[in-house]
Amino acid sequence: MVSEKLKGVILKELELDDWDIQDETTAETVPGWDSLSHVRIVNAVEDAYRVRFRTSEIVRLRNVGQLQELLDKKLS
């Protein structure tokens, strides 16, 4: 399940007050989350959690739930 912290990082980077972000939420359904802002969001998540993603990991992500899972794995 997407944590409030991850949701907050994403919304802050997109300058959105609020948006319903669930496991199955994909980038293209969130206002402002396009291919150009994607790398910015990934960087912000990395900074917030002090983790680093590999390029191949980033490209494989299909939704926010998978991003959360990847984060959980890195942090465990």
Add this chain to the structure above:
Amino acid sequence: MRRCVYDVDPEGLVWDAWRRHAEKTPDHEAIVHLTLEGEPVRWRWAELLQAASRAARWLEEGGVKRGDVCALIVRHHPLLYPLYLGISAIGALPSVLAYPNPRLHPDKFRHGLEGMAHRSGLDHILTERGLSAVVSPLVGAEGSTIRDVLYPLEALGGPPPAGSAIVGHPPATSDEPCLLQHSSGTTGLQKPVVLSHRSVLEHVRRYGEAIHLSDDDRIASWLPLYHDMGLIAAFYLPLSCGVPVVQLSPMEWVASPVTLLRAISDERATLCWLPNFAYNLMADRIREEDLQGVSLSSLRLLVNCSEPVRAESHDRFLRRYAPRGLRAEALGACYAMAETTFAVTQTRPGTEARRVSVDRAELSRGTVVPDEGEAARRCVSSGMAIAGCSVRVVDDQGRDLPDGRVGDIVISSVSMFDGYRNYPEKTREVLTDGWYRSGDYGFVLEGECFVIGRRKDVIIIAGNNVFPEDVEDAVGQVPGVLAGRVVAFGADDETLGTEIICVVAETEKSAEAGARALRLAIMQAAMAIDVTVSRVYLVPPRWLIKSSSGKPARATNKARALAELSWR
């Protein structure tokens, strides 16, 4: 070092140019297809042409005939190249179209494709099975030119049999059409440009000369082939001249920009073309730890093209990558468009693109006045006209302006298109006596061309043109927005090195919660046409200033919005 461009024969056919490489240098690399996962696919000349020949036979068996237009809607895939070449081998016209972004509503994509098919005369769609449900309804639909949808990736997998025959192109002259590309813009509203073998080969030869292309060169590119910069600079140029090209996926690059720098370093690439925003993205969004072992010392020319060139972007990129071997003199620029096949001007290889600092206020009044002050605008040269091209700067009446005066840029070129396909009225608007009105404005100084913006309100985002009318139409349908009371415009974003899209919309909603929901609804409406709106300004009724035609005036309202409004 041998200048390979002199082998290019503008009297010949592109297929014959490729076939010569397969005969002379069968084991040399032609295309290196890179992906993040898996080993590179290294197409060598003989194998590439054999695979293209197999594709040609498969296409003919499928009913594709000489002169047919084949739309290719395929993502980054190693079979895309032999397929493209195979279409050319039988005398059909390949046309690469963008694979739809998932955010684009399927109906919008289909509608855009339908419009494009009608305008461009698309006969066949070659795509992936995943698009079947979206594109199949277009076959046989009333008024549709599309005769069938083919799925080549399933049929053409696996390497071609070693030593298999390379087909011959049916007899043709170099003045016959060889490809169809589209001017940048919204799908369905893009203008189709047909180019002949002669135009392409003549251009490749002259542009290759301008950049001193040689056998020692190697090109790296993530550019999509539906864009003229990707198609001509990073596909036809290397393939026609026998220079290897390393192709990356645009989607993988934008998700992980370091992939291009790694490719340049690993493959020892010497040449690369990029739109301006890419310089900022790679300067700001790549972590030092991801750059371990990366060297850019092989790069002799990095060409900034497709957006107005920004001095700050070059500075930022150089500051970041000089320690990794990037040389200032590698930072070049060019001015190009699909209508002239590609390049019109190019900076001199081995010399950093020239800059001039000018007074902003004087520039907006049309005169170039040197100014070294803090507030000066630093304009970057796109170089001098390449051989076979001429550039003039003219006033509103079409009269030539002297050096240092800002006006409309008009162009003549030996590689000029003959007109937009099936679009004579649009052709008449832009082409007069062999001179093409680019719609860009800028100035010339000592023979060098400086492009400073678009004459019309077109917004250029990351090298792509977005028409404000499209955004206004989409936003105007959002409940809560007053009908016809919307203005969309582009605003410079120095950090991104490109423009962002802003919308001013009149509404009667004043409560904060309602306004917040409306902002999101406006952004979503733009998303459905694959446009990202970065700023939404909500204003009360009658805020927007109307022009004499009764429509809100974009330039006036843009100036007012940026001066008076907060976007949140």
